[in-house]
Amino acid sequence: xxxxxxxxxxxxxxxYLMAERIDALAAEHGRTVRWCPMLLFxxxxxxxxPAPMAHAAxxxxxxxxxxxxxxxxxxPYRHPSxxxxxxxxxxxxxxxxxxxxxxxxxxxxxxxxxxAFRDDQALDDAGFVGTLAARCDTGAARDAxxxxxxxxxxxxxxxxxxxxxxxxxxxxxxxxxxxxxxxPFFGADRLPQIEARLAxxxxxxxxxxRAPNPAPTPKE
Amino acid sequence: xxxxxxxxxxxxxxxYLMAERIDALAAEHGRTVRWCPMLLFxxxxxxxxPAPMAHAAxxxxxxxxxxxxxxxxxxPYRHPSxxxxxxxxxxxxxxxxxxxxxxxxxxxxxxxxxxAFRDDQALDDAGFVGTLAARCDTGAARDAxxxxxxxxxxxxxxxxxxxxxxxxxxxxxxxxxxxxxxxPFFGADRLPQIEARLAxxxxxxxxxxRAPNPAPTPKE
Numbered sequence: 001x002x003x004x005x006x007x008x009x010x011x012x013x014x015x016y017l018m019a020e021r022i023d024a025l026a027a028e029h030g031r032t033v034r035w036c037p038m039l040l041f042x043x044x045x046x047x048x049x050p051a052p053m054a055h056a057a058x059x060x061x062x063x064x065x066x067x068x069x070x071x072x073x074x075x076p077y078r079h080p081s082x083x084x085x086x087x088x089x090x091x092x093x094x095x096x097x098x099x100x101x102x103x104x105x106x107x108x109x110x111x112x113x114x115x116a117f118r119d120d121q122a123l124d125d126a127g128f129v130g131t132l133a134a135r136c137d138t139g140a141a142r143d144a145x146x147x148x149x150x151x152x153x154x155x156x157x158x159x160x161x162x163x164x165x166x167x168x169x170x171x172x173x174x175x176x177x178x179x180x181x182x183x184p185f186f187g188a189d190r191l192p193q194i195e196a197r198l199a200x201x202x203x204x205x206x207x208x209x210r211a212p213n214p215a216p217t218p219k220e
Numbered sequence: 221x222x223x224x225x226x227x228x229x230x231x232x233x234x235x236y237l238m239a240e241r242i243d244a245l246a247a248e249h250g251r252t253v254r255w256c257p258m259l260l261f262x263x264x265x266x267x268x269x270p271a272p273m274a275h276a277a278x279x280x281x282x283x284x285x286x287x288x289x290x291x292x293x294x295x296p297y298r299h300p301s302x303x304x305x306x307x308x309x310x311x312x313x314x315x316x317x318x319x320x321x322x323x324x325x326x327x328x329x330x331x332x333x334x335x336a337f338r339d340d341q342a343l344d345d346a347g348f349v350g351t352l353a354a355r356c357d358t359g360a361a362r363d364a365x366x367x368x369x370x371x372x373x374x375x376x377x378x379x380x381x382x383x384x385x386x387x388x389x390x391x392x393x394x395x396x397x398x399x400x401x402x403x404p405f406f407g408a409d410r411l412p413q414i415e416a417r418l419a420x421x422x423x424x425x426x427x428x429x430r431a432p433n434p435a436p437t438p439k440e
Contacts, residue, residue: 047277055269057391068425072413108296171277184281189409193292205288 003034005179007172008109010037010087010123013066016113017188018176020075023106025191035106037091037160038167040175041177046168046176054086069188076118085116086124088150094134095159096150098201101138108136182207223254225399227392228306228329230257230343233286233297236333237408238396240295243326245411249418255326257311257380258387260395266388273304289408296338306335306344308380309371313353315379316370323339328356402427 006022008015026033044051063079070077087101090112097104111132115121119127129151130144137147144214150156170179178185178194185194196202226242228235246253264271273279283299290297310332316324331352335341341348349371350364357367370376390399398405398414403425404412416422 001388022282044361047275049275049277050270055267055393058269058395059265061393062393062408064404064427068422069412072416072422171280173275173277173281184284186281186285187409189407192412193288196292202288202292205284 001031002033002181005036005170005177007036007038007167007170007175007177007179008113008200009040009175010090010112010116011085012040012108012175013079013117014069014188015175016077016117017070017075018178019113020187021073021191022178022194025198026114031198033106035094035102035109036095036163036167037087037109037162038163038172039091040089040166040173043167043172047171047173048149049173060168070117073188073191076079078118078120080116080122081120082122089123089129090123091160091163092156093129093147093151095156096147097133097137099155099159100140104136104138108133111136114213132156137171149202180204186194221251222401223252225256225390225397226253226278227256227258227387227397227399228333229260229334229395230310230329231305232260232395233291233299233337234408235395236297236337237260237290237293237295238398238411239330241293241397241408241411242414245415245418251418254328255312255314255322255329256387257307257309257329258384258392258395259308259380263282263387263392266440267391267393269393272394290337293408293411294415298340300336300395301340302341302342304386306342308344308350309346310343311380311383312376313349315376315383316367317353317357319375320360324356324358328353331356340408343372355357400424411426 003027004022006018007018023033041051044052053062066079067077090109094105094109097108112123112129115128116123117133123129126148130148133147133151134142136146142150171184174186176188178190180194181198181204183197184207193202197204224242226238228239243253261271273282285300287297295435306366310329314325314329317328332343332349335345335348335352342347346368347364350368353367354362354364362370391404394406396408398410400414400417401424403417413422417424
């Protein structure tokens with residue numbers, strides 16, 4: 001079976017909530033998950049959509065709802081003192097780790113999201129991100145400096161850009177965004193539907209056939 | 221205790237879903253509901269926000285999600301063949317009925333939403349709306365023509381306009397929108413949180429104190 005697609009931005013509070021649940025939920029139903037970091041602002045710009053918190057009324061609501069939604073799921077949440085979170089560095093570091101070991105990249109992603117949304121840790125702090133990545137790196141066990149150098153390199157930038165292009169092609173207009181056999185689920189609040197869908201209690205929705213997505217722009 | 225506020229647009233599929241659940245949920249916890257129809261496009265225009273389906277990627281998603289979300293809640297759903305639904309007439313008719321009997325207006329609202337989202341009935345069809353309203357009218361038991369005349373009158377227009385002004389003042393940026401003791405819940409997908417909140421399993425969220433809302437513009 002195709003892995004479940006899990007799209008997220010390291011800057012996304014709701015992405016953190018989904019990251020805490022999706023792997024266990026998939027495993028319960030014999031499925032695997034492909035983690036796909038992206039930069040939501042870049043995707044939305046291409047889709048000509050406003051940022052989720054661009055408007056005051058919705059921003060006020062979301063600031064209340066992040067914490068409440070975490071509480072409802074039984075998860076700790078501390079709103080970052082610097083918000084929005086700056087997320088290109090962890091997005092590129094994910095790919096540095098994933099190139100050798102995808103599982104290590106997922107461990108890093110989960111830890112980075114917790115650092116941002118539980119521990120008020122800035123994700124544009126290179127020292128922090130390098131040290132965290134070194135703790136997660138397996139096999140080669142590179143040190144923080146080596147990993148950071150790779151995260152600033154062309155290959156890591158291109159890998160994140162490819163993820164963004166793929167997100168645009170798949171109309172991934174928010175974070176988190178989950179795809180189960182082509183069926184899209186937007187938002188941490190779709191967890192009950194995702195669970196019902198995986199358990200076979202909710203039949204697949206008819207996914208409209210679209211014109212084929214344009215091929216991602218080559219970046220390397 | 222203050223009634224739970226339930227804001228909705230008669231044009232809103234997710235509003236229909238909430239309308240099917242909110243009264244029973246409130247009653248289970250000894251609460252009442254105040255139904256507040258509004259015209260979402262007018263509220264969003266004032267809040268300088270785009271319409272929910274203004275962007276293609278989100279529109280495609282919502283067209284899939286309306287039906288799926290209904291199915292997940294065990295509710296029938298048939299997407300209206302004319303969409304978006306045109307909703308000023310039922311919004312005004314609600315107030316014609318509510319002026320004499322609020323319960324009758326709620327019965328009408330639930331029936332009109334079912335007509336739109338189960339039976340593909342246009343809500344700008346005056347004959348249909350008048351007949352439905354006459355079936356719901358109590359006490360005076362006015363006929364369809366009398367009710368329609370009232371719905372086109374100044375008092376009904378002003379009542380709906382006041383509802384819109386109140387929605388703007390309360391930052392009601394979507395449909396459905398539920399307020400429990402000042403705490404906002406946006407979307408039919410907040411039903412699990414609303415249930416937990418009413419059952420005391422979810423503590424009230426700290427509602428930010430805002431500058432007092434501007435007084436609604438007098439319309440009569």
